[in-house]
Amino acid sequence: MTSASKLVVSDVSLRFGGVNALSEVSFDVAPASLTALIGPNGAGKTSMFNCVSGAYRPTSGEILLDGAPITRLARHRIARMGLARSFQTPVVLAGQSVLDNVMAGRYLQGRHGILSTVLGLSAVRRDEDANRGRVEHILRLLDLTSLRGVCVDDLSYGTKKRVEMARVIAQEPTLLLLDEPMAGMTLDEKEAMSAYILAVRQELETAVLLVEHDMGVVMQLAEHVVVLNFGRKISEGSPDEVQRDPAVISAYLGAAPDGAEQTTAVSTEGDQP
Ligand SMILES: Nc1ncnc2c1ncn2[C@@H]1O[C@H](COP(=O)(O)OP(=O)(O)OP(=O)(O)O)[C@@H](O)[C@H]1O
Numbered sequence: 001m002t003s004a005s006k007l008v009v010s011d012v013s014l015r016f017g018g019v020n021a022l023s024e025v026s027f028d029v030a031p032a033s034l035t036a037l038i039g040p041n042g043a044g045k046t047s048m049f050n051c052v053s054g055a056y057r058p059t060s061g062e063i064l065l066d067g068a069p070i071t072r073l074a075r076h077r078i079a080r081m082g083l084a085r086s087f088q089t090p091v092v093l094a095g096q097s098v099l100d101n102v103m104a105g106r107y108l109q110g111r112h113g114i115l116s117t118v119l120g121l122s123a124v125r126r127d128e129d130a131n132r133g134r135v136e137h138i139l140r141l142l143d144l145t146s147l148r149g150v151c152v153d154d155l156s157y158g159t160k161k162r163v164e165m166a167r168v169i170a171q172e173p174t175l176l177l178l179d180e181p182m183a184g185m186t187l188d189e190k191e192a193m194s195a196y197i198l199a200v201r202q203e204l205e206t207a208v209l210l211v212e213h214d215m216g217v218v219m220q221l222a223e224h225v226v227v228l229n230f231g232r233k234i235s236e237g238s239p240d241e242v243q244r245d246p247a248v249i250s251a252y253l254g255a256a257p258d259g260a261e262q263t264t265a266v267s268t269e270g271d272q273p
Pocket residue numbers: 016019020021039040041042043044045046047048
């Protein structure tokens with residue numbers, strides 16, 4: 001753990017009745033870095049996202065955001081501290097345009113309450129102008145400008161995921177949690193989404209924590225990889241290091257016993273290694 005870490009996860013455990021979803025998991029996310037959280041189905045990735053974002057309260061352990069404890073804070077308080085997340089199934093405002101969806105992200109980020117917004121106070125109007133400029137910029141960044149007036153209901157699944165990402169980015173997070181941003185996408189859409197994630201990160205200098213099953217994407221995007229299996233951290237390091245780690249290969253293949261010699265690396269082909 002370093003005091004300069006964006007996120008520090010320290011000995012986090014989460015139990016559901018008799019199920020240990022997470023067992024004493026620790027890792028850091030460095031500022032402006034891209035860290036991937038990977039592991040086979042049921043490894044505990046979503047549980048960890050839910051603990052970090054405040055949806056679940058860990059049974060034990062501590063989570064720090066910019067050095068401040070967030071373990072027991074409500075979701076909206078953590079969001080106000082700079083954390084935003086996307087979901088496996090994109091969360092969009094049905095029946096609303098792409099523009100309105102992204103504007104919704106600005107309202108979450110805004111400092112004015114609903115009453116001052118309704119009263120149309122001048123400070124709010126100044127913010128509105130700034131918001132519009134910011135939203136137009138985000139639409140351009142994610143190639144959504146031409147779709148700004150289109151209702152999200154009429155968009156493909158992959159484009160809805162892009163709209164959700166635009167809304168989340170509009171919150172100007174300093175830590176962005178992306179839960180399987182490529183799930184259900186075509187190969188072309190995945191390549192485009194990878195480029196968008198890199199562009200967003202460069203532009204906003206946001207730290208990103210990414211859950212993704214597509215190992216090709218993880219190896220291409222991540223600087224640091226944390227591997228979970230059955231709720232425990234089994235490996236951590238550069239993409240190259242983890243894909244050669246026998247414990248990781250064993251977890252994904254479900255075959256070789258712990259510590260066994262392995263000659264194959266984790267596959268970077270296809271969705272599910
Ligand atoms: N709300 C819950 N109630 C009971 N058990 C749960 C709950 N949420 C998760 N679990 C259990 O915790 C473990 C970790 O699940 P989790 O969804 O975090 O894994 P995951 O790595 O995200 O899996 P996947 O890749 O399939 O999404 C699993 O055994 C799961 O069945």
